[in-house]
Amino acid sequence: MNVVDATDRTEKQDEAEAPSLLTIILDTNPHAWNLLADTLPLSKAVANLLVFINAHLAINHANRVAVLASHSERAEWLYPTPAHSQENGAAKGSHQDGEDVDMGEEGSSAGQGGPVQSPDDANKYRPFAHVEHAILTNLRRLMSTTTPESLSSTPATMIAGALTLALSYISKQSQSQPAANMTSQFNYSDPTSVAGGNELNPSDSSKHHAALGLSSRILILSVSGDLANQYIPIMNAIFACQRLDIPLDILKLAGDTVFLQQAADASGGIYMALDDAQARAGLLQYLMFAYLPDQGAREHLIVPGEGEGVDFRAACFCHRRIVDIGYVCSICLSIFCEPLADGTCLTCGSHLKLSGYGQRPAVVPKKKKKKKRALEAGGMETPGSEGGTPAPA
Amino acid sequence: MASTASQRALDYLEGLPGTTFTRLYQQPSTALAIFRRMLPHLAKTIVMAMLYMPEPLTANSLDAWVKPDADSVGVKDRALSILQRLRILEEEGRAYKLAAAFAKSLRMALTGGGNxxxxxVPCSTPDEKPVSVDYLDTFARKQWESILYYVVGSANTELAAAEDISAGTKQLLQKGSFVTIRGRAATITDTGFTFLLQEVNAQIWTLLxxxxxxxSELQMDPVDVLSFLFTLGSLELGTSYATTNLTPTQQQMLDDLTDFGLVYRRTPDSTRYYPTRLATTLTSDAPALPNSSLSSTTTTDITAGAPQTVSQQQNEKGYIxxxxxxxxxxxxxxxxxxSILSLFSNLQTRYPNLVTAKITKASVLSAINTGISSQQIIAYLTTHAHPVLRHATPILPPTVVDQIRLWQIEGERMTAWKGFLIKDVGSDKDYEKAVQYAEALGVLRKEFRAKGWFFVTRMDQMSGYFKSQNARRRQEAAAAAAAAGQEGGSSAT
Structure with a gap:
């Protein structure tokens, strides 16, 4: 029974939801986009992405956005515009870890329209115009500074670098966000304890996520396939996301990226692959329907991709091969595709001993056999092949 | 988001006729502002998902999208209810679609374009003497505080002569019964007290x-007025805009809005106007009047992540x-x-930068007698709590908060709700279903199970529900009758 009593009125909650920061990593790998040119050219994808960004900004006044380009040999900020990119944007080397973008300064300068000034247009909401203009200008600059030599040197994309940049940006932003908002503080005196009132008011249910400060998520728009050579940094970024509760949403337009699927799975994000041309034509609808809801809304929605099989294969640390079964260092859990040459782990340097590979497990171990290094033990891959193992990369 | 400020605007909008909505939604800025300010979070998500959908979304697919637990379904039903009340969502059989005008305008707001x-319209030529954001803030604060002074001043006579406000504003305050004229002096009413204790943003909306x-009594078109207000909310602080494009009604509004401090014009016939922070935060949750430090963070500064904004935000509110x-x-x-503090506490000592006071039963009861609720006092103390208190959860000491509530409850044993009593619903099953539906909508107040009655605060959607129930029953009855007829026919032959 509902009890109409005076304590009811204390529950009028301010249900303002937490602002959310959306970091988008756009894979701008020219090789991959070239393959997609007839079904979904980059310009069209970017146009769709801009509408998506505006929709995100429209949802809440405090919502923020950051956009990164994961280019073929470097990761680059598209929005907000880094402060020093005008001076040495072109001179930046291929070493993506070396650039230390001073986001503190830059945040304020981009907001006031510092580096890139957008045209005045009475038919466009000004914040949208600022963001769009900055992204397009920076993307154009990125494309014009790409040299043929740098393109031919690598067919891959710098997802790991972009992820790292995104994470550092998110952590900086969430620190600058004032921590507790007052709305969540009201439930200390539970109405039931005051007057024995029975509360059945359903408006109470959604208060718990108001306690969050800034909820962040990352969306990767991926077009490139093979990322095995960046396995370690990607996995580190994924674990960081997992720990920080940042969902990694993946929208894959082309290529086969095992690790990104794992990333979405591990961090609680959404993974979808638009493999055929028809699905790609509906890019905007996919974005608006599946990727726009933030953490608050996802609590109430069934997100796509749940319950699908995830490929959990890993890449080895020595040759970046993707392996089903490998060797794992017992100290640091590094993965290797074949036994190591001198029994020293490439990552942590521990001395490892491998014995009796391929032998059937015996209840009583034969101590004598140990010395013979199991050469004749099994016919398959054995430590005998150690001559072929190259030195650590 | 359902904060108090937008709740006010929402209640007003709901009272408008449907045609007004269609005209309102012609403006992309209005569509965007209503979308951003009035809708609960899930409703926004649903609208965005449907925005580029070529076909109506069937109710079944929507149900499949939302998690089946009671909590989520309740949130969904409430979202749909608000969307329908604002005429954003239209029901077509068993499917939903967005109102055409709204969808078109929102799409245009997202993509730009159109005319x-x-x-x-920003001024094409730069102002010879540009007006700084600091100046605008000072101006807005001066104007707005003088209005508040007028309202408070009517309670404490020694403050009355602090600032004078225009005759039009005074009339407006009387119309809204914030003050009443007794003899020659204005006296504050309980609505006025409520008004004072609100946040600045809610205050502005209340007045607007x-x-x-x-x-509307003065023959001004409410659509014109509203869409101009929403336009103001989307302008950029520190930029000057041209008055040439405005309709006569809106030109007329500029004078009044200058009195409130929402708009700054150098001279009353100037062709450019500057929106102040009071105006640009109309459709957002950002604090409208920076309290201590006059900062230059614009409200459009989406990337405001620099450390100095943090300290500002802490300074902006919080002195208690x-x-x-x-x-x-x-x-x-x-x-x-x-003087606001003195409304509910006993002032004790005053130092150059500090006032000490004590909350007593007498002071709280006198506040309650003048029409202030305990909830308002607590909300005021919470929103203006000093940063030192903000580190703790809860912000205010629970003993104090509980005691203030108890002092109020002491005197109030009854609450009155306006609403509708529904009886004679039909079978127990029908009753059960109807009550569940009302509860999901959040309109159920009380049920009298033994009598088969229940009491709701809003009727429009319940009547829709009963209509559809009736229609279904009639259909089922017709189908059953047809089936029975056939059976009868076959047995006869």
Missing amino acids: HRSFG IVYLEVS IVETNYRLYAYTNSPLLI
Whole structure:
């Protein structure tokens, strides 16, 4: 029974939801986009992405956005515009870890329209115009500074670098966000304890996520396939996301990226692959329907991709091969595709001993056999092949 | 988001006829502002998902999208209810679609383009003497505080002569019954007290809604007025805009809005106007009047992540420390804030930058007698709590908060709700279903199970529900009758 009593009125909650920061990593790998040119050219994808960004900004006044380009040999900020990119944007080397973008300064300068000034247009909401203009200008600059030599040197994309940049940006932003908002503080005196009132008011249910400060998520728009050579940094970024509760949403337009699927799975994000041309034509609808809801809304929605099989294969640390079964260092859990040459782990340097590979497990171990290094033990891959193992990369 | 400020605007909008909505939604800026300000979070998600959908979304697919637990379904039903009340969502059989005008305008707001000029026309030529954001803030604060002074001043006579406000504003305050004229002096009413204790943003909306109500009496078109207000909310602080594109009604509004401090014009016939922070935060949750430091962070500064904004946000509100022994320390020297505090506490000592006070039963009861609720006092103390208190959860000492509530409850044993009593629903099953539906909508107040009655606060959607139930029953009855007829026919042959 509902009890109409005076304590009811204390529950009028301010249900303002937490602002959310959306970091988008756009894979701008020219090789991959070239393959997609007839079904979904980059310009069209970017146009769709801009509408998506505006929709995100429209949802809440405090919502923020950051956009990164994961280019073929470097990761680059598209929005907000880094402060020093005008001076040495072109001179930046291929070493993506070396650039230390001073986001503190830059945040304020981009907001006031510092580096890139957008045209005045009475038919466009000004914040949208600022963001769009900055992204397009920076993307154009990125494309014009790409040299043929740098393109031919690598067919891959710098997802790991972009992820790292995104994470550092998110952590900086969430620190600058004032921590507790007052709305969540009201439930200390539970109405039931005051007057024995029975509360059945359903408006109470959604208060718990108001306690969050800034909820962040990352969306990767991926077009490139093979990322095995960046396995370690990607996995580190994924674990960081997992720990920080940042969902990694993946929208894959082309290529086969095992690790990104794992990333979405591990961090609680959404993974979808638009493999055929028809699905790609509906890019905007996919974005608006599946990727726009933030953490608050996802609590109430069934997100796509749940319950699908995830490929959990890993890449080895020595040759970046993707392996089903490998060797794992017992100290640091590094993965290797074949036994190591001198029994020293490439990552942590521990001395490892491998014995009796391929032998059937015996209840009583034969101590004598140990010395013979199991050469004749099994016919398959054995430590005998150690001559072929190259030195650590 | 359902904060108090937008709740006010929402209540007003709901009262408008459907045709007004269609005209309102012609402006992309209005569509965007209503979308951003009035809708609960899930409703926004649903609207965005449907925005580029070529076909109506069937109710079944929507149900499949939302998690099946009771909590989520309740949130969904409430979202749909608000969307329908604002005429954003239309029901077509068993499917939903967005209102065409709204969808078109929102799409245009997202993509830009068109020639609606609803986001304000900036002046093409730069001002010879540009007006700084600091100046605008000072101007807005001066104008707005003088209005508050007028309202408070009518309670404390020694403050009355602080500032004078225009005759039009005074009339407006009387119309909204914030003050009543007794003899020659204005006296504050309980609505006025409620008004004072609100946040600045809610205060503005409260006043603007009175303005809207008055404006329709003055033959001003409410659509014109509303869409101009929403346009103001989307303008950029520190930029000057041209008055040439405005309709005569809107030109007329500029004068009144200058009195409120929402708009700055150098001279009353200037062709350019500057929106102040009071105006640009109309459709957002950002604090409208920076309290201590006049900062230059624009409201459009989406990337505001620099460390200095943090300290500002802490300064912006928060000067009150409440202790568990009911003592209250307020770091302020503003007569306005002090007189607001004196509404519900006993002032004790005043230092150059600090006032000490004590919350007593007598002071709280006298506040309650003048029409202030305990909830308002607590909300005021919470929103203006000093940063030192903000580190703790809960912010205010629970003993004090509970005691303030108890003092109010002591005198109030009854609450009155306006609403509708529904009886004779039909079978027990029908009754059960109807009650569940009402509860999901959040309109159920009380049920009298033994009598088969229940009481709701809103009727429009319940009547829709009963209509559809009736229609279904009739259909089923018809189908059953047809089936029975056939059976009868076959047995006869």
